[in-house]
Amino acid sequence: MTYSVPVLQRSAVQLLRGHIRTIGEVTKPVTRIGTSAHGVQRLPTDSIGNFTLTLTNLVVGSAVRIEIAGTGALVEYRVAANATEVFTVPAYTPGSANNSLRIKVRKASAAPRYKPYETQATALVGAQSVFIAQIPDD
């Protein structure tokens, strides 16, 4: 039986039938072509790469939270130290709900205060820049 997988590891190419290789705690189908080979198939919940998200025009001191839009699960949180902050977050298979990100930017603990700013982005393997337009709330 042959399983097509996006990743193929080879020490030798050997076609075997019905062999399942366990890698770590995850049981994954493998393909052996030739003498021996290792293949790892990713689950939909596995990242396929990195998404470089650059937020610009941030007010220094703003709290920034990036979360999965559908679940609210935290992806990353930091307090902006600069007007431009670069976030590297995982990207998933196109269509995955985990690619839908909510970006929250809030600064209201001390003057100058701003209204909460919120926007969304879709993660992909690559980079994107988002301009943050915080509205004063003083």
Place this chain on the structure above:
Amino acid sequence: MPIATDFEIQSDKAIRYIGAAHGASGAGYYTVLELHRWLQDLADDQNASGDDLLDISKPTPSDKQFDTIITLVNGYNIDDTAAEHLYGGSIIQAGGDVIYDGVQVIAGAGAHVEIVQNGSIIANDFWNTVPFGSSLKGLNPDTANGVSHRFLLKVRTGGADIDGRRLLVQTREWGKTYSEFRINGTSRGINVAALIFSDDLNNQTAVGTVAGWWDVTNLTAGYNTIDVNADSTPEPYYSRWDRGSRSINQFYERMKYLTRRGSAETLYGLNGELFRGITHEVAVTTPRTGTIAEGALATWTGGTGQVLARDSASAATKLWIQLLTGVAPTAGQTITVGGGTVTAASGTPSTERPLSFPFCGVSTGSALIGAYGFALEAADLSVNDRLFDLTNTQRNPPNLVTFTVSGLVAGEDYILVGPGNSGALVENQFTLNGALTGAAVTSVVVNEAIPADTPASGTLRIQRANGAFSRHTYSAYNAGTKTFTIASTNFSTNNAANGASAYISYIDKLADATTAAFQSTYVSDRELFVRRRDGGASPTKTFETAATLGVAGGSVAVQRLSDA
């Protein structure tokens, strides 16, 4: 105390007050802006802490349009208790279905403020709390700027405005000026109500004393006519009070008593504390059904009111009402009053009328400047009082003056006071228009105009054929026809000829007391002739003198010199 100590944010987005109660030490009060700032401060935290379950992972809790208008969003909400500890603006929540608007009262420090909403006085007057450490009522005062109270009031709930967000703010404290301020629909932010709260120098009698003045009564609670200015044409009013034995200022105090805070009295079917007087005159027309009662509730689409007067029970053309809720009737609306209905006239049927506080008018201490449509009976008025009838025309009572003769001995002195001229009695004040010859004469017509200061009733002296002047009591006179109505008298003998003399004997009797007096409406100074005689067992010489009936009346003290 920081706001974080007095408020908590629960997991269900409920923002609740957890601090000390009103009046207790530590009770906290915050502006709506402070609430917003605190919520936003929590909302940018990485993680929630303590009893405030809000951080950046939660939806935005609030939005600020202005510093005085805060909207709670995404399900965050306060309750009524929390609202009592906020001031300085509005809180909007539930997508606009619930609104608390800010109220700011401009009044003297310590004013007790009542609020009428939807026809009733709000029982929970938390804003009148005496703050801990203070001696004066009023939450969140700003004494330096004349602000006595600042608080929030719910004006919209369940998606519906409470009586159009209308509020009536009033103060009715004993010994203080009564005042009210109407807010015709609160706006978002701060709604200012200005009240006059100061000592009423004409209301200094102890309330317990005034409570016992039951001789002050309303003889007619409803439409009636009174000739206040004695011009023979009665004017319409909605009351006819009898001040009993009380002075006009004591009467004024009794009116304040009936409508003070906490009053248990009823006026025209309304509790005295809610009674304001006529707010609107409403023109009505056909179709009509049944009869319209006074002192009854009137209802129409968009409002309710209490009927204080109507000009006819079955064919009313006007209603005078106190608006209770909503707006006054508009053209064509059916107005239902008990078992009767009338229809508001076309055009603009409702005319707003001026109010006075208290409802009877203003006291000068010795006179009353009456409220619209308010009246006492004519006998209880003096020349300095001012009334306004239901046509809103000022009516001035006549100057009733009294002339008194003193020093009399009852049963012995006969006193005659008649018209005088240069110290002599004027016997030909009138001349008869037509001879008096009948056996039962009741009318005496004269040629001359009957003076306006002639008492409404009294005595008339008529010259008979034998030259003597006979005394006749008159019960009335008609200035237009120059006719006196006298008690039936037989003139078939010793007639009174056409052109014979006659005069008014203002006092004409055997003294029954040490004084004798008559009352008259002052027009201009009148010279009087005064004669006293006693030819009885202890005779005295005749006393005669001239006297003047002036703007303040007049008096004479007779002399009694023995003629024994």
